Amino acid sequence: MTEVLREDTSARRKIIEAAREVFVDPGYAAATIKQLAAAAGVSVQSVYFVFGNKPSVLSALLDVAVAGDEEKTATLDRPWVAAALGAPHPLGQLRIQVHHGRLILERTADILLALRAAASADEDAARLWQINRTQRRTVQEHLMVGIVEKAPTVDLETAVNVALTLLSPETYTDLVVGAGWTGQKYEEWVVNTLAATLGLDRTVKSRK
Incomplete structure (x- = not known):
């Protein structure tokens, strides 16, 4: 056996x-x-x-x-999510969640774009694409509630929608694959763009 x-x-x-x-x-x-x-x-x-x-x-x-x-551990039960939510400062949380979001995109962006392409003609692919989109929104909503708790002036809906756009497989692929950005440059750009949009005015120092 x-x-x-x-x-x-x-x-x-x-x-x-x-x-x-x-x-x-x-x-x-x-x-x-x-x-x-x-x-x-x-x-x-x-x-x-x-x-x-x-x-x-x-x-x-x-x-x-x-x-x-x-x-068999759900994303929201992963240690990095607890670490992000446990960060005392909203920018610290943002750095953790964006870092892991980037790592996920490194593993999934090509698969997700292939799935999206198949969704228009294949019913099973369309269903899985919708499930994945819902899961991504659920994760961002959960994480951004933590940001709002640390920075009450942040608008939750804006935070979720902007994060989903910046951390989408389309944006990642355009910048990292298409424009030749390093993963680190992309990650820092996402953190700084989100921080500026949400009014978290401290920025991340760029690494050479």
């Missing part, structure tokens, strides 16, 4: 790793289970046995990419 579980875990990991490549190019809608199996080095039957269908593979890929691991 232990050996079977180990094999299933290994196959799961291989399929998820392959899904990142296959779902980005040729894209989720065009990708087939056969292509996914070939990229993962497993049988088609293994893909169906471990996941059941293509949407389940995509959902698992998103979960692992967002988390950065395969732990």
